[in-house]
Each structure stands twice: as structure tokens, then as C-alpha cells.
Amino acid sequence: MKKEISLIINDIKHDILVESNRTLQELLSKQLDLTGTKHGCGTGDCGACTVIVDGNAVCSCLVLAVEVNGSRILTVEGLKKDRKLSELQQVFLDLGAFQCGFCTPGMLMSAKALLDSNSCPSIEDIKRAIAGNLCRCTGYTKIVDAIKTVGHDNN
């Protein structure tokens, strides 16, 4: 079954014909070439596919594309501002908050959702916000550091 849906992805409106069994993750990476949103498990257990839907971080592998008709979606590709890295991306880069980079898009989106709702989060807030984003490379220390740094700068 196919359905016409309309989404605003990274500030661009898309009218798309999509199959009902297509997840948002598949729609983004396979249909719209937004491959930054990664597929790590398909069951919401790793967070690599995290995107922001209407302000909330969700695992896009557990969201049907048809389900979010009319929503505003932000993916990692939408983080840059005026072709420049956002502060969050820049700090991730400067402090070395990634290694293999596979969890990074999801991690950035969880961090972005947090900072949008809480511009100066505590360490506990940060940990809770990214608890659903597994990283096998970094031990999280530099990631928490980076998000904290952006939070402090916001202050």
C-alpha cells in the first residue's frame, strides 16, 4: 500500500509517495539519499538512526514514514548553518568526540534535541539524553565533554 505524505525535512518540504511498510530510516537513507541517518539494529536498541521529529529525538527505525505525515524532521544533514558546521558539530570535531563515526549522527541528534530544550544541561541530563545511543569506540567521555562544552558556551 502506498500513501502520499508531506514532510518538512531539514527545512525543505517533501511530497513523497511512500509504501506503508517503509520506516522513516529507510525513507531517509534509501529514498531521499540522506544516508547520514544510520541503520545499526532496526529495533531501537542502538540509537544510530536517531532523528528529531517535531522536537523529539526518536529512533527512525521504529517510526513508519506514513506515521509522521505533516511532521518537521531534522537529520544530521540539517545541522550545518550557512554551509558551516554548527557549534555542536565543531565542538565534537575539536574535542575528538568520535572515532569510527557510525554512532555520531545519532549522537549529534540526541545532543541537539537536548540542547534545544535545555541550553545548559547538567552531566546527568546529558547522560540521560544519550543513554539510548550506544558507542563502542569512545567510552562516551569525550562525547559528554563536548555536549557539556556547548552547554556552557550557551550559558
Place this chain on the structure above:
Amino acid sequence: MKTFTVVGKRIPNIDIEKVTGDAKYVNDLFFPNMLCGKILRSPYAHANIKSIDVSRAKKLEGVKAVVTFKDTLGIKWIQVGPPFEDKYPLSEGKVRYVGDEIAAVAAIDENTAEKALSLIKVDYEKLPSVFNPEEAMLPGAPQIHEHVENNISVHRVRNYGNAEKAFQKSDLIFEDKFVVGPQSHGNLEPNGSISYFDEKGVLHVWSSTQSPYFVRKELSHIFDIPVSKVIIKRMYAGGGFGARSKVCEDEIISALLSQKSGQPVKVIYSREEELTTTRIRHPMIMYLKTGVKKDGNFMAREMKIIADNGAYNHCGPAVLGYAVMVTSSLYKVKDVKVESYLVYTNKHFGGPYRGYGVPQVAFAIESQIDKIAKELGIDPLELRLKNIYEKGYVTPCGFKITSCGLKECLEKAAEAIGYKDIKKSSDPFTGVGIASLIHCSGARVYADGDFSSATVKANSDGFVTLLVGNADCGTWSNTTLSQIAAEELGVSMDKIHLICMDTEKTPMDMGSWGSRTTFIAGNAVKIAARDLKEQLIRATVKELGGKEKDFYINDGIIQSYKSIGKVKLGESTVQFPLGDAVLASTERIGQSLYGKGHYEPNSEFIDRSTGTGNISAAYSFAAHAAKVKVDPDTGETLLEDFVGVHDVGQPINPIAVEGQIQGAIAQGVGYALMEKFTYDDNGNVLENSFADYKMPTVMDLPFLKTHIVDIVDDEGPFGAKGVGEPGIIPVAPAIINAIYDATGSQIKILPATPEKIYWGIKKDRSKL
């Protein structure tokens, strides 16, 4: 310490696309006419295949290829080489674990491919299976490979010195059994690859491999085509840790499917396949016996290791071999005997994994040291310091220690965790533990050798292209190798452009494993940069006059220490832009000048009769300290603090080094406390998702502290040694020792789940 301009600096990672979402991993590539490949796997742990009927699958609309053993050349994987080959690309008529590959299909989409798999009919004859290596060794146990009696793939006895005599001279002898379970690499990116046999018969493979040259060699062998007809193109890799340091099933199977269909085929594992069929850290049962003098001097060590191979050898013989060598090399003990068995079982099989057999044996040795310390009434840190060795020592298996910061590491780790205060503290159920490590910087464990090559190209505009065959699987080697080139050449980082790993374009490199990249590929890059620098200076001298030895390059400008003729030092005429030197050189090709580098350390291949050899040209050291609080009512462990102090020689990039250590600690925490695989009676893995296979989340870890001690290794590039693997080794024993300190109860079976700790405390209390 020598001052550098680029090396040792906190330079951000050069792969900026990792924070923009532009970094392409295998699954992000789409080709026209690309098919989806899926694998039919055994539902049984042990069975003969009586027949396979693929006719219905072939007829399904959208199916482009179905392959079974009959479609292969019937050639086994090489892996560690003869006589250990035991696996065909697809089952030859027998399956040996749940998940063994039987057939594969390529179809126009995933749902069609899955439907096709369900249409393949396999007739099995179930066989009895065995999951415990000690049971598998018994006479009468099910035989997993026809040619291997009692399922013992490897049995070696190594005598380093005379342990028997040394035990006689010991005052006290300690004997314990330690058991460690399997561990998944847990890469966030599932294994996968795309293969395409083109019209000319050239096999192109896009892979996240750590070692393109091993993959090329294996594929050329399995398909019986020249290596030049196999091109491995590396994508970004979502993790490595050894998981992809050899050819993987997906690479072979996608290639088979492409060969059959004539179209590009992408094979990406599901998370369940990833967790239940890819390599794991070898489980081991270890019987450890140590003889000591009353004053704490280690006299003799005897270890019997029974390593659970799983269904196939893969790198098991080499992993076990290295584990045996390190068993003799952890702390100063001259007389060591190690008996080791590698035993087949009907389970998913082991392979290389960060630490290569050492986290297992280090857990046993380091845990027992704390028991010895308690018995002797010596502080565990003091006991360790009493038994460490220094630069110049040769370990019983022949490791020549050319630089060693172990003492500094132990002392700093204790200081940073507040060791003395915690020991003195009366906090109930709070404890501190410490453990250390030795690890190679590259290892000559394969007959191929242990080398890397690099090419550095200077362009007439002053930019430099660095070509390396190495694979950055998240280790930052793209950045650190660029730093080495920049430092040696005297240019800034923004002038370096790196091209990595495409077997058709980049020079040969054995890959990113064995903590070898910084040391071995780094030296190759340094040699290539030096070669280029010499050519540039030669061209400059020809142009300006003066002597070659008086020239150097700084920030891309070739300058002289001395005045040349009448031209005074510092005047623009003794400053020659690098690009101009390229143009002035008669050696230039087009408008570029090439420097070539090849490095192979003066290390030794293991002597197979004695198990000795200096397999690496440098060894890294570290000490880790953990502080825990245990809840005696539940057995839960709160890891309050963790410190990793490392001797990595000169760090090329401290951010990268800290990152490697922190990430390794996190994996070690998982190994110590939560990560495990359990099997039901039929051999099915129960932890088949990230919900059940529990890797630490950010909530499970404290802020991971790291320190780098001030040591330089003379052979390493700018004094650097390897750091990729070491960090995982002492984590489990440091934590288990802290739990022992906190509760008085010693956990000897990993992982130390709350339940194990709870029963341990309860049992020990009941003895009181």
C-alpha cells in the same frame, strides 16, 4: 622531551565528514542494478546436509542468483594458513553451529531475498552437538571436524625455563581456575560489503575491512584469480577491533553472488546475524598455578589454557599462540610452563579481537596476584612493583623490552585513583583494584611478514598527498599518519591530503590490527616523507647551492641553517618554497615529486618448536585502577572511578590516544561486568539483539580518566608505540580486584554479573 610542531599536538580528526553525515559507509552506497544478498543459515548446531533444493527459490520473480557449495571452487579459506584451514565459503555438506552458511541468494530487494531463502529446502540429518570445550575433548564426544580427533585443533606445551624446579624452590603455591566467556566486537555498523565482478572479470569489493590486502589475498585464493584482478576499496568503517581484520563471510558471499548474477550485490548483516555469526573473543578456561617466595617474588608460573574455538579455527591458533607468549611476559617470572588447547565446539567461532587472547590470560594472572597479595599480607600494588621489569629485560618467550614505563604507570594509576586513601577508608563495600599490561606494537604472527608501505607526493603548489594502504576503522590513523608526514616533511597539516586504502592505488600495507598502525605504518610514512624531503633538498641545493646537510623544511619553506655564498641567512633567496623545489627537480613526474617508504621491523617470527621469538619491535605498557562500590543486597557494582595510565611512547596525537584508551576501557567494563553469550540446549544464542547483548551505555560508565607517561621508544616513529588494543587488557582484572577488595569475595568467572557477585558475597559470609 623533543619538541615537535605537529606531532604530540591535539589536532582534530581530519575526517570532518563524520560530523556532517557525509561519511559514506558500505550501506550508504547504491549502484544501478545492485542486488540485495541474503544468507541461508543453519538452524542446527550440528548436522549433515543430505540435500539442498533451491529450485523454488530460483523460480521466484526477482531472484537473480542462488548459490550453494556447488557454485564455489571448493577451496577453503586460508586464515592463518596450513595446517589450520577448515572452512569453505558455503557449507560442504555439514553444518557445525547455528548460523553456519549454507546458501545465499541475490534478489532485487530485501523482501524478495528473504522470501527466496524461505523457499530453499534443506534436508538435514541432525547430529549430537557439544558446547563445552572440556566435554568436547573427552573421548566419545561428537566429532566436529572429520580430521580432528577429540576436537583438539591445537595442543601445545611450552616450557620457558624450568617451572617444575622453580616450584620446588617456592615457599607458597597458589592454584586457581578462571573462566572467561565470549565477547562480541559490538561494532555499531553491521558487517557488510558490496561486490561486483565487472565485464573484464575484475572483482571490485567495497568493504569496511581493516585489512584490504588480506581480503584481496583470500578472495584471489577462493576464486582462483590473480590478486591484481581483485580490487578492495575501503569505505568508512563503523568500528573494527579485529572484527574485520581478516576476510569476512559477507565479502566472499557477495562476490559469489555477483559472479553468478553479473550484477553488483550488497550483503549487509542484520544485528542478529552480526551478534550470532560473526567473530567473538575466545572463551577460555584457565588453570593457573603460581609459585612465590614469602617476600613476594614470583618464582614460577604454570598455566593450562583450554580455549573454546567454536566451530572453526579462523585465527584461533594464532590468538592462542600470542596469549601463551604473554602468559610468560606479564611481570618478571623466569620459569613458566604453558599448556594450551584449542578445542572445537558447536558454537559461533572466535577470531581476532582487541587484545588477541591477552585480556583472558591477564584476567587470570592479575586476579591471582591479588589473592597472593592478600595471603602474603603484602599490598597488591607493592607486590606488583616488586615483580616488574624494566627496559633491557627479555621475557621468557623472547620479548625484548626496549622501552618500559610500567613502573611509572603503576605509580601514577595508584596516585590518580587515590589508592592509599581508598585502602585506608572504612567505607563498607568500597574497594580499589589495579592491574597492568604488556602488548605488542605490531606482531609478526603471520608468515606474510609485518610491514607497511607509504607514498608521499609533493606537488608544485606546495601541497602534499599521502597515500597509505592502511585502514582507519575509527582509530584516527588517517589523522595521525598525516601528522607524522607533516612533521617529518616540515609542512603544516592543512597542506596534507590523505588517500587511504584502495588496493589498486595505494601502496601495500598489512592492515589495521595488532596495534601496528602508528608504529609500522607510521614508520613507513616517516621513511617516505624523509625520502621526499631529501629529494626536495637535493633539488634546492642544485638550484641555490650550499650543502644538503644544512637544509631543512619549515612550514613548507626549504631553508638553510647557514648562509649560502654571499646570501645571508634568512634572506629570501635561501628560502625556497617546497613547490619550487618540485619544479626544480629533475626527478619530478609531471609536476610532482614522490617519496617512497617501506618499513618492516627487525622482529622475529615465532619459533614454532619452542614458542619463542621477539615478535614485535616495541612493547607498550599500562596500568589501570578501578574504584567500585558494591551493593551487598543485590550484588550490583557501581564503577565510581576508573583511571588508565599508559606508556605509548611519544603520543602522536593525545586526543587520539586518550580516545583509544577510553574506548578500550568501556569495552573492558562490558567484558568485566555485563557482556555475555548464553546458548540454549540446541546451541541458539540467546543474546541476539542489543537489548540482550548488553554493552555499556553512558549511564554505566564514570568519566574515564587517562594519563600518558613520559617515555620514548627509539624505534617508534618520533618515539611512538601502539595503543589500539592495550587499553582493554587490564580493565576486567582491575575491576574484579576492586570488587575483591570491596567484598572479600573474588569472582573467577566473567562477566561478574550482580547475581554472581551476590552469591559470592553470600557464600563467603556464610563461611565466617
Place this chain on the structure above:
Amino acid sequence: MRLQDFDYYLPNNLEEAISIFSNEDSSKLLGGGTDLLIKMKKGIVKPVAVIDLKGLKNILNFISYEKDKNCIIIGATTSLQDIAKSPIITKYLPVLAEAAISVGSLQIRNKGTIGGNICNASPAADTAPALLAYGAEVVMYGSNGKRSIPLSKFFVGPEKTTMGEKEILTEIIVPVANESNGTYIKLASRKAMDISIASIAIIVFSSPSEVKEIQIALGSVAPTAVLVKGIQVIYDGSEPLNSKTIKKIGKLSVEQISPITDHRASAAYRSEMVFNLVCRVVGELTLAGGKKYEERN
């Protein structure tokens, strides 16, 4: 691991939803989808139709405090994160807020609903013990109209409830106890993203000076979440609680569970955890100064 094809419906009133649900033989309701989509991907359920309840937001997604009835009504598709962060819930039903925030990860809580957590009837559902201990009721709609039952009569077994096959859970009604104190403890291998080995919700209802009633509910230690019965027989609130009585309550709790041994933990461990944690938490909530459990031994 890919979803098979299905028809997608987005009804915008309850009657329409019930009508589609009743007419489509193999249909499933989509709340947050954090369980349903996984089951569909694994082929455990293969619905021909998926009925998305998002169109019913105005009647299913809310939290309200009903002053006159002194209760809180929670719409079934309210997200677990909204519950965890709701000022009403954190004020009146703090144990439910604690339970809700212990579920999975933020991404899962943003999507997963309380109705889904209840209707899946997993023995490990985090909100179940909290709701049982508070004495919650559930409201269901079907082609025969509306009915409500106490949550304690809702669960039958793992993934089995007394809900009719074609009924839709719409609301959860939780009575408010003005003088209460409590906690939710989740014992698991990880501190986030985990399924409990054992979980315990304990609520102590009290008058300003003394404990009147204790309610305990347990998760992951029986085929369903369990509300411990008969605590009043052991302790009627007439005199101060002592450590002997607390142990009796612990024992009573253990008597009413039937834990299994699986790859997460053994039955014996689960039993001991119920005893230890019930004793510890009841003690901490009721004894002056929150004495430690060991001191009472």
C-alpha cells in the same frame, strides 16, 4: 528484518477505529510502535492492517487531574516521556514517573506509550508494578461499548490480558493518595536501555504521623506483574512498623511470586532480590532516619 506490506489506517474518531479494528481480521493498533514494529520486523506478528491511533490524539493523549474524584486520568497513547516529565504525575504519582523514566531510552520513551506498555503485558513492563501499587483501573472500548476493570484483573500471563481481542484501551485511571511515599526500583544489568531482572514498586500510604497501608507490586518475577496481597493481615497500620514485620512482608512477597531461571538471572536470585529489596525499601520508607538494611539484621 524488513516490515512486510500492510494497509495503514489513520482513523480520527474512536468509532471509526473500533469499526476498522473489528472488521479487519488481522489488524494491530499502532500506539508508539516501539514494540509492535519490532514484532512485525521479526515476523512474530503479521498484521494485514495497522491502525494508527495518532488521529485520536485529542482523546487518547492527555494527563488530567480530576479534582472531584481525586484521581488522575492518563490517555492510553500518552508517551512514557510525557508521563515521566508531567508535573501532575511527578507531584501525585511519583512512583509512576520513576517507573516511566526507567523504560529504555529517551528515544523509546518519546515514542512508546503507557497503553502499549500495559497492553503488551510483558512481565517486565516497568509501569505495571507502579500502576498496580497505586490501584489503577483501565478503561476499554469495544463494539459492545465501554468497560473498566482494576488493573489487578487485567494481566493473565505473558502477553495475555483479559482485554477482548477487538477492544481498545483508552484510559488509565489512578486514584490519588495525598499522603503517600514510595519508590520504584529496577534491578537490571545496565543502568539504561534494559529489561528488569526484578522490579519493585512500593507505596506507603500514611497519615501525617503514621503508616496506614503498604502496597507492593513486583515485575519480572512471575508470568505477570504481581500485586502482593495480604499485607494488611500482617500489618494493619495500628502500630509502628518494626523490622520483624518488615521481614514478614518480605517473606509474603516472595511467597506470591513464581520467578523463572533464564539467561538474565536465576529464579533463586530473583526471589532473594524480592526479599532483600522489599525489606530494604519498606524499611527506608517507614523507619525513622531511613536506616540501612544491614543494621536491622
